[in-house]
Amino acid sequence: IQRPATNLDPPFHVGCQTPILNTTERANAAMVMLARNTDVDGAIDSIRSVQNQFNQHFGYPWVFLNDKDWSPEFVSRVGKVVKETGGGEAVFEKIPTYMWGYPPWIDQDRARKEMESMQNRRIAYAGKESYHHMCRFNSGFFFDHPALLKYKWYWRVEPDIEITCALTYDPFVEMERNDKRYGYTVALWELGKTVPTLFHKLSDWKNKRKMPSTSLWTAMMAPAWLPWPFRKILRLLRNRDGNGDMWNMCHFWSNFEIADMTFFRSQEYREFFQFLDEDGGFYYERWGDAPVHSLAAGLLLRPDQVHHFSDLGYVHKPFQYCTFAPHEDAFKRGELVPDFDANDVREATEKEIGCNCFCDPNIDQVAPEC
Numbered sequence: 015i016q017r018p019a020t021n022l023d024p025p026f027h028v029g030c031q032t033p034i035l036n037t038t039e040r041a042n043a044a045m046v047m048l049a050r051n052t053d054v055d056g057a058i059d060s061i062r063s064v065q066n067q068f069n070q071h072f073g074y075p076w077v078f079l080n081d082k083d084w085s086p087e088f089v090s091r092v093g094k095v096v097k098e099t100g101g102g103e104a105v106f107e108k109i110p111t112y113m114w115g116y117p118p119w120i121d122q123d124r125a126r127k128e129m130e131s132m133q134n135r136r137i138a139y140a141g142k143e144s145y146h147h148m149c150r151f152n153s154g155f156f157f158d159h160p161a162l163l164k165y166k167w168y169w170r171v172e173p174d175i176e177i178t179c180a181l182t183y184d185p186f187v188e189m190e191r192n193d194k195r196y197g198y199t200v201a202l203w204e205l206g207k208t209v210p211t212l213f214h215k216l217s218d219w220k221n222k223r224k225m226p227s228t229s230l231w232t233a234m235m236a237p238a239w240l241p242w243p244f245r246k247i248l249r250l251l252r253n254r255d256g257n258g259d260m261w262n263m264c265h266f267w268s269n270f271e272i273a274d275m276t277f278f279r280s281q282e283y284r285e286f287f288q289f290l291d292e293d294g295g296f297y298y299e300r301w302g303d304a305p306v307h308s309l310a311a312g313l314l315l316r317p318d319q320v321h322h323f324s325d326l327g328y329v330h331k332p333f334q335y336c337t338f339a340p341h342e343d344a345f346k347r348g349e350l351v352p353d354f355d356a357n358d359v360r361e362a363t364e365k366e367i368g369c370n371c372f373c374d375p376n377i378d379q380v381a382p383e384c
């Protein structure tokens with residue numbers, strides 16, 4: 015299987031738009047944050063960043079989701095910040111219990127045993143029951159939350175992130191105009207041990223349904239030219255199916271997403287989620303919403319329906335995505351940037367493709383494509 019030279023599409027706009035392209039229509043969209051009451055400080059940091067870089071000029075509403083009742087502190091502090099930073103309505107919503115928690119067919123004793131064993135194998139967050147519920151909610155339910163039903167588009171914002179470029183146009187409107195369904199900033203390697211059987215499950219499903227491979231699916235498969243040790247490691251992870259396809263474990267980092275919820279609300283996606291959910295891997299393994307969304311996009315979307323926001327710098331520790339030129343070379347080679355040098359960035363600033371971007375030399379940089 016030959017991987018395309020690059021899967022990246024060009025940004026909607028390059029550089030700063032002056033005046034800001036905010037005089038036209040608005041999309042049917044919301045800024046969405048899932049958070050805990052204890053995330054309040056990180057939530058405020060994220061909101062300030064997103065409002066400052068983008069939403070102060072556009073005024074999209076914010077929807078905050080929590081499996082618990084919101085604390086008065088969260089509501090008042092966050093509400094105040096949204097108002098002060100250029101607004102958009104803010105609503106604070108609770109997640110219905112059927113969207114968060116074990117479904118009846120899960121053997122909870124087995125789930126807890128598996129979680130403990132994963133914890134002992136140092137699989138991040140795997141010992142935390144709530145993290146599994148969160149991944150399942152983000153995989154199969156958020157788009158059906160009553161507070162989101164009236165919206166088509168969402169921008170997922172997590173606490174403790176930073177947007178490091180100004181966004182001087184409306185990403186929702188541009189995605190709609192350009193027939194995009196799913197947008198990301200960073201793609202990363204998944205840890206095989208979190209999803210040992212996910213790929214096989216999916217592949218079975220794909221074959222049973224006689225679904226053709228899209229070229230995005232193909233691009234997510236390990237390329238034939240990958241050096242042997244890597245192929246061997248991937249094989250050991252058993253991520254190879256009956257067609258010889260092998261998932262390269264690359265996935266969109268879903269803590270940032272701008273996407274069309276009608277994709278997730280489609281019959282196909284629902285069946286896909288249900289198939290995975292019935293298997294139990296959200297609990298017996300630690301399937302994350304990132305590989306689930308990514309493999310669904312690979313199966314169900316055309317490559318040209320996926321957009322890379324290459325012009326939008328982003329920080330979610332421990333990684334950041336920078337929009338500068340040295341990085342472009344690295345992502346064309348499909349490599350991570352090994353040694354990040356602040357001087358490279360300074361020299362390359364003129365070639366910046368975003369607007370007023372900032373790149374923090376102290377945070378590890380990743381290429382947008384793995």
Ligand code: GDP
Binds near residue numbers: 048148171269
């Ligand atoms: P990471 O990004 O994988 O390191 O995990 P995070 O701790 O950032 O969690 C991912 C997202 O889920 C963030 O938006 C968190 O606020 C949210 N989250 C995680 N666990 C819970 C939980 O138990 N309850 C709620 N309401 N949100 C959670």
Ligand code: MN
Binds near residue numbers: 172330
């Ligand atoms: Mn996070």
